Amino acid sequence: MTETRLGQRKTKQRDTILEVIRSASGPLTVEEIHQRGQHDVPGLGIATVYRTLKLLQEAGLIETVILPTGETRYEPTELGHHHHFHCRTCDVVFDLDACPVEIPGGGSYPGGYIVEDHEITLYGTCPACHV
Amino acid sequence: MTETRLGQRKTKQRDTILEVIRSASGPLTVEEIHQRGQHDVPGLGIATVYRTLKLLQEAGLIETVILPTGETRYEPTELGHHHHFHCRTCDVVFDLDACPVEIPGGGSYPGGYIVEDHEITLYGTCPACHV
């Protein structure tokens, strides 16, 4: 269990925000984090969410994901290489484990492009949204 | 050749902006479009660029791409299914033809996700940047 002490003091707000992000099934928006955090910390302020996200990023515990829609979301760094599935029906974003890409890291691509990394978002319907 | 008449009148600015986007080797930022357009139309205003981008989108001639960096870029709709390569050295974004994804459209994914579409960005070094 990683030490949650980010600044000098341990607070319910910070513990809660990190836990919200870690227990999610996909990357969350600031708004989602704010709302879910309020279950544990009623009155949680939006500024605290932003402050804590910044601290968590500086501590290397979370990272930013920007989806092709332009939405900024946050996810735990502890997840390894993975991609995202965006359900067009419910708009929820899920983590996926399997990687559908054929190119290995370090591979090269027609035209002479040397590929070091890749980022993928899949779109469609999630299990809960199709009958 | 598609009719460039977007509003009621044909102008050098609009022709130029569309041509800049069509002749690019990858999606361009507003700034890039503005700068390249000024080769043909000195004094081209940034407001005109934004106005024209909106018209071109409404006309279905171009579309917006938001990269994982959060950068908004524009590319011609006439390009079919393709992906992007972002060179980490020169920061230029290129179109790629080959699609490295194994999942066919309409395929399904472990966990019950029905995949309709996907978006990919590759990162690495472009031909011009490696020795």
Next chain:
DNA sequence: TGAAAAACAATAACGACTTATCATTTTCCC
């Protein structure tokens, strides 16, 4: 427990990007 410092909530301010305004220029159709 009590005091100093850190963190908080509320909200004003900021910054980057985009859109609106308006006087001037350009297009286009008679």
Next chain:
DNA sequence: GGGAAAATGATAAGTCGTTATTGTTTTTCA
């Protein structure tokens, strides 16, 4: 070619996500 309407360029204003400010509350440690 000339005039009405559209488009332009300059820039002010608006938007929206994020950060800074400030007075209050909470944490921590003697």
